[in-house]
Amino acid sequence: MESSRIQQIAYFLVTIVFGAILLKEGAFLIVPLVWGVFFAFALNPIANWFEIKRIPRGIAIAISILLVTMVVVGIFYLLVNQVIGLLDEIPQIQETLENKLKSSILEINELIGSGAINFESLSLSSLLNLENINTTIFQTGKSLTLAGIIPLYTFLLIYYKDFFVEFILKLYADRNDAVLTWATDSGRVIQSYLSGMLKVTFIVSILAGLFFFLIGVKYFILFAAFIAIMNLIPYVGVFISSFFAVLYIFLTTDSVTYPIIAIAVLWGIQLLENNIITPLVVGSQVKVNALAVLLAILIGGWLWGISGMILFIPLVGVLKISLEKSSDMSAFAYLLGDDVPISEKNENYWKAFRRKIAKKKSNS
Template structure:
């Protein structure tokens, strides 16, 4: 006689679920180097799938259509990197002058700190040296992260090609794993998942492009040197929640400090970026990025932090589409629907406790 978990007391059910989650997270952490490239490849394969289907409809072989779609994507990415590299070259030509000016500002700042806080310049230098020594481990982690990212870049084309090539095989497997009576639910989940991921990634690209244009325009109008480069870098950093926005503002403020006298330019940069962030957070993200990924703000913050803890920078990027897929699955399974509602952005006007209490009161009065 088999005993079902659902028939057990709540504390046994919750313990079993908790152990399952802990085991899953441990495996995901252990297999980071394998799972992260596969996750990115799955998202990009879904993004390129409509183009591959369109090419196949025009009598092009499946393998050739996949190669053509990937080459187009690589061409677009290469064009963006070429544009940024030309800006970086111009920045490199003026680097000696900027270093000289920055050193002069640093000396003045140290003298101000020594006069205001009675900390000698020598002691400040020693504090900076100690900080740099303590940050060597962080630099090492960053280098490992960069190497891991390069590994992802080299593996991505291979994974994307085979995922698109064996798309039918993978879909058939997903249908066959579940019983035939659940095929409708499986089809709905797969269709909504594909739509959510495509909408999210395309929306993210559109949002980044608009923010890059707004940043660059504002910096050029304010007369900040290399405004186009810094504006584009700021838009890319904006993809990293929280920390990215802070660094994006710090870069143009630092450039204005190094290249201009006074503080009016720095103030102008801060005001301009606050306005752009307001437009981004209240207009672009809700209407472009989050139109299909309907996750409430609280869960978004928690999930992004958890993703960072699990997979670092890659986890922060993957967390929102991943939780959107989970919500789609939760909404289709009766026992998991409360979790789907918890993740969603539909705020109820009344809580169920009040509703049930009123219902009990009415039944007592009527009896």
């Protein structure tokens, strides 16, 4: 019995290792497919609405993708114009940063009474070299080319949705109801998460953009979109986006008051989003605890980069639903969830434990 248990654990660990290798090495093919699945769930209601109007499925899907693409291209065009304007100001921003660094380091050297800190070694030019910029442009171009496959995946997945349902029914003919329930619940999680996060992203971008506009930030649309998009990466994204936004404000204003206000406001928006906006808009559809979310972000980032940091959160929600359907794995589903009830038995145990500790302290 013990050897069988050890064998099961060994199989489980081997599966995890080979699964991780497959996901990491096959990211070039798997990531666009997963994005396609997510967008297929998100666009399926729109395509269904056009089909109800007696529009052929292929045309209905094409119209849905075209409408979303037009919106995305419009936003992308607006952001590209702002990025081009910001790039034109990079030499001036670099000079300002170097001057402020030099001034601050001179003050520190005077305070310390030595020249221990060498400004030349901290020059921004060493960070903004041409090789790094070329690498970034190449990777961006590669990502954009890869993203062009996603609409094709989305179209085919929606078009053949009945085909996939029939495949599942044939594959699990002995338990159709359970499998269809799992597929429905998983689809609902993905659909609710995507639509909810889209609404949250829009709200955050409006709040951040309004603040940047009021304090006179020139490229307020770009920074608002950057903050809202990076907000999709919980815990990590807000710190990265806020750092660059506050740095730009610091370099383009003469007072330190504006950067401090920016930090406070952006932090306030983050608290508002985490505690009010997301619970109201997204609800508890994913129902995964913070520890599982953090691990999902780290593992997803290691395997698939930024895409993994975004995709792995709803994927963990789908995993939780799958584990709940299995009586043997339901405990792991509970481990991923955020429902932590305290039973009367546990409460009495902790009360007795605290009384015991208090009694030992009083006796000593």
